[in-house]
Amino acid sequence: MNFWPLLGVAVVVAGFALRLNPALVVVAAAIVSAMLSGLSIPDLLALLGAKFIDSRNLLVLLLTLPTIGLLERAGLREHAAAWIARMRRFTFARLLIGYLAVRQILSMLGLTGIAGHAQTVRPLLAPMAEAAAEKIDPDIDLDERERIRAFAAATDNTGLFFGEDIFIAFGAVLLIQGFYAQNGIVLDPRSIAIWALPTAIAAFIVQSVRALRMQRRLRAGRRREPESP
Amino acid sequence: MIFRVEYVYWLCGLVLAACALRELRARRRAHGAFWGILAAIFLLGDAMKSIAAHGNALPEQLAGVGVIALGLIAGFLRRAPVAESTQEHERRSASAARLGHNLFVPALIIPFGTLVFTLLQPYLNVGGIAQLDRAAATLIALALACVLAAFAATALTRAHTRDAIAETGRLLDALSWAIVLPMLLAMLGAVFAATGVGEAIAHLTAAAIPVSSRLACVLAFAGGVLVFTIIMGNAFAAFPVMMAGIGLPLLIGLHHGNAAALGALGMLTGYCGTLLTPMAANFNIVPAALLELRDPNGVIRAQWPTALWLLAINLVLIWFCAFP
Numbered sequence: 001m002n003f004w005p006l007l008g009v010a011v012v013v014a015g016f017a018l019r020l021n022p023a024l025v026v027v028a029a030a031i032v033s034a035m036l037s038g039l040s041i042p043d044l045l046a047l048l049g050a051k052f053i054d055s056r057n058l059l060v061l062l063l064t065l066p067t068i069g070l071l072e073r074a075g076l077r078e079h080a081a082a083w084i085a086r087m088r089r090f091t092f093a094r095l096l097i098g099y100l101a102v103r104q105i106l107s108m109l110g111l112t113g114i115a116g117h118a119q120t121v122r123p124l125l126a127p128m129a130e131a132a133a134e135k136i137d138p139d140i141d142l143d144e145r146e147r148i149r150a151f152a153a154a155t156d157n158t159g160l161f162f163g164e165d166i167f168i169a170f171g172a173v174l175l176i177q178g179f180y181a182q183n184g185i186v187l188d189p190r191s192i193a194i195w196a197l198p199t200a201i202a203a204f205i206v207q208s209v210r211a212l213r214m215q216r217r218l219r220a221g222r223r224r225e226p227e228s229p
Numbered sequence: 230m231i232f233r234v235e236y237v238y239w240l241c242g243l244v245l246a247a248c249a250l251r252e253l254r255a256r257r258r259a260h261g262a263f264w265g266i267l268a269a270i271f272l273l274g275d276a277m278k279s280i281a282a283h284g285n286a287l288p289e290q291l292a293g294v295g296v297i298a299l300g301l302i303a304g305f306l307r308r309a310p311v312a313e314s315t316q317e318h319e320r321r322s323a324s325a326a327r328l329g330h331n332l333f334v335p336a337l338i339i340p341f342g343t344l345v346f347t348l349l350q351p352y353l354n355v356g357g358i359a360q361l362d363r364a365a366a367t368l369i370a371l372a373l374a375c376v377l378a379a380f381a382a383t384a385l386t387r388a389h390t391r392d393a394i395a396e397t398g399r400l401l402d403a404l405s406w407a408i409v410l411p412m413l414l415a416m417l418g419a420v421f422a423a424t425g426v427g428e429a430i431a432h433l434t435a436a437a438i439p440v441s442s443r444l445a446c447v448l449a450f451a452g453g454v455l456v457f458t459i460i461m462g463n464a465f466a467a468f469p470v471m472m473a474g475i476g477l478p479l480l481i482g483l484h485h486g487n488a489a490a491l492g493a494l495g496m497l498t499g500y501c502g503t504l505l506t507p508m509a510a511n512f513n514i515v516p517a518a519l520l521e522l523r524d525p526n527g528v529i530r531a532q533w534p535t536a537l538w539l540l541a542i543n544l545v546l547i548w549f550c551a552f553p
Contacts, residue, residue: 001425001428001429001432002425002429003429003433005421005424005425005426005429006426006429006430008417008420008421008424008426009421009426009430009460012417012460012508013460016507020304021300021303021304021406022303022406022410022507022510022514023299023300023303023304023406023409023410023413024300024301024303024304026300026410026413026414026416026417027296027297027299027300027301027413028300029417030413030416030417030420031297033417033420033421033424033426034420034423034424036424037423037424037425039424042286042290043286044293045289045290045291045293045294045297046281046286046289046290046293047293047419047420047423048292048293048296048297048416048420049277049288049289049290049291049292049293049294049295049296050278050281050289050292050293051415051416051419051420052270052292052293052296052412052413052416053270053274053277053278053289053292054415054416054419055411055412055415055416055419056238056241056270056271056274056412057234057365057368058411058412058415058511059241059267059271059408059409059411059412060237060241060368060371060372061408062241062244062245062401062408063237063240063241063244063371063372063375063376063379064339064375064378065244065396065397065400065401066244066375066379066382066393066394066396066397067335067336067338067339067375067378067379067381067382068336068396068400069393069395069396069397069399069400070335070379070382070383070386070388070392070393070396071332071335071336071382071386072321072396073321073324073386073388073392073396074321074324074325074328074332074382074385074386074388075321075322075323075324075325075326075328075332076325076332076333076336077321078318078321078322078325079325079326079328079329079330079332079333080333082322082325082326083330111344111347112367113340113343113347113367113370113371114340114341114343114344115340117512117515117516117519117520118515118519119336119339119340120340121516121519121520122516122519122520123336124333124336126520146520146522146523146524146527147527147531149520149522149527150517150520150522150527150528150530150531150532151531152520153516153517153520153528153531154504154528154531154532154535156516157503157504157512157513157528157532158504158532158535161497161500161503161504162497162500162539165493165496165497165500172464172465172496173493175465175468175469175496176468176492176493176495176496177492179468179469179472179473179492180488180492183473183477185481185488187488187489187492191489192489192492192493193493194489194493195489195490195492195493195494195550196493196494196496196497198542198546198550199494199497199539199542199543199546202538202539202542203535203539206535206538206539206542207535210534210535
């Protein structure tokens with residue numbers, strides 16, 4: 001077995017550790033790994049080109065940008081924030097836990113493309129979460145704002161990842177089933193998907209508890225403020 | 230069929246080309262070149278692939294040169310200064326007060342349009358010919374919904390197509406190279422797979438553990454899936470490698486684990502790794518750029534506690550459910 005292509009992994013680790021531009025690091029790692037596996041330069045270029053072309057589906061979120069950009073110019077984020085600020089019952093934790101539940105259930109039904117960082121988190125969830133946090137503490141600083149936005153993105157990821165494995169027609173379940181089938185173990189997709197349920201429930205509980213704790217921390221921060229100079 | 234996935238890529242190519250021209254007109258050559266190369270790969274990608282299928286690799290090799298150029302230019306992209314004046318903020322707030330909840334309509338057309346087109350896909354056929362490419366139905370549905378939403382947004386805000394391109398350029402400038410990182414990482418994953426990196430890692434792990442201990446095998450399997458996902462940024466790449474290297478021969482073969490439970494829980498262990506790694510750029514780095522966080526790893530910082538809790542829960546579940 002040829003162990004030299006493993007140096008490509010080392011390039012990735014070193015590049016990220018040295019804080020070089022990630023795009024450059026990734027391209028360099030691909031070149032190193034391909035060269036050490038004994039590919040000629042023309043074959044290496046064709047491999048990079050072909051695999052990059054094959055992954056074009058990952059950039060289709062680009063098509064949401066004209067809509068999001070126009071709506072932001074017309075005040076979408078300001079409106080989402082003002083709306084949440086007016087609704088007294090919509091607390092920070094309720095907003096995020098509600099979004100998590102919807103996202104997880106939609107993913108379980110296979111509707112993963114319905115929400116996402118470009119479609120829902122940037123224009124809606126993040127400004128709403130910030131507005132909900134402002135209701136608790138009107139003077140949150142930029143660090144706290146960024147933590148809140150990042151937590152909104154983390155909630156979207158958690159809902160997506162730990163919902164989709166329950167949907168039997170989703171890629172992950174079919175990948176597992178297909179892998180076993182190739183190795184002579186024939187399984188019903190449903191028997192695999194059912195084992196994803198306990199982790200899905202755990203994910204909902206863990207992320208919800210974290211949202212509640214974040215809300216409690218925001219409240220504690222507001223109470224402390226009058227004492228600090 | 231009427232709607233083919235190529236058209237989605239051509240549309241992306243046109244949007245990218247328009248943004249590239251805009252940058253070139255502003256004399257920002259590095260940005261113009263970056264988005265221009267990407268536009269060319271989107272517009273010509275299908276032609277390149279069909280020429281390669283006929284035995285001529287030259288266009289794909291040129292695309293490879295383009296990829297290397299993207300990597301070299303990426304470091305030179307600088308964000309254009311944005312004048313975020315209070316005047317602008319007041320204008321947006323006034324516009325928000327005027328348009329009210331109508332602003333949500335185009336934003337919601339994207340998710341609900343995608344849903345409707347995806348669900349209608351089996352029924353959208355004329356004369357027995359499916360109108361949406363089945364293999365890429367969700368992607369085409371998303372693209373159709375985005376086009377509808379863009380029309381709705383221009384109508385609602387009384388904007389010009391020029392404004393839509395300018396706003397796209399502004400967002401693209403904020404996202405910068407981060408938006409291309411998922412494609413580059415997918416390419417790297419494919420290169421690692423083609424050069425046998427995965428097999429080498431599984432081989433080394435299996436050689437390093439005491440195979441007769443069930444605990445050691447479980448920890449090596451879960452740890453292997455986790456670490457390999459962190460390296461590759463993709464649990465789908467890590468799962469088959471670790472399953473073939475440790476899962477099948479040791480956990481199922483030697484220790485008689487439940488295959489269905491090991492499959493599901495193994496994959497979910499990989500997802501914990503996805504939450505932890507900058508290599509999963511579309512889930513961690515792109516949103517950090519989208520949300521304009523100063524720390525590119527801000528999203529990972531917000532989700533590592535969730536990932537570690539779920540990892541611990543998964544390990545317990547594997548121990549008690551896969552080996553009753």
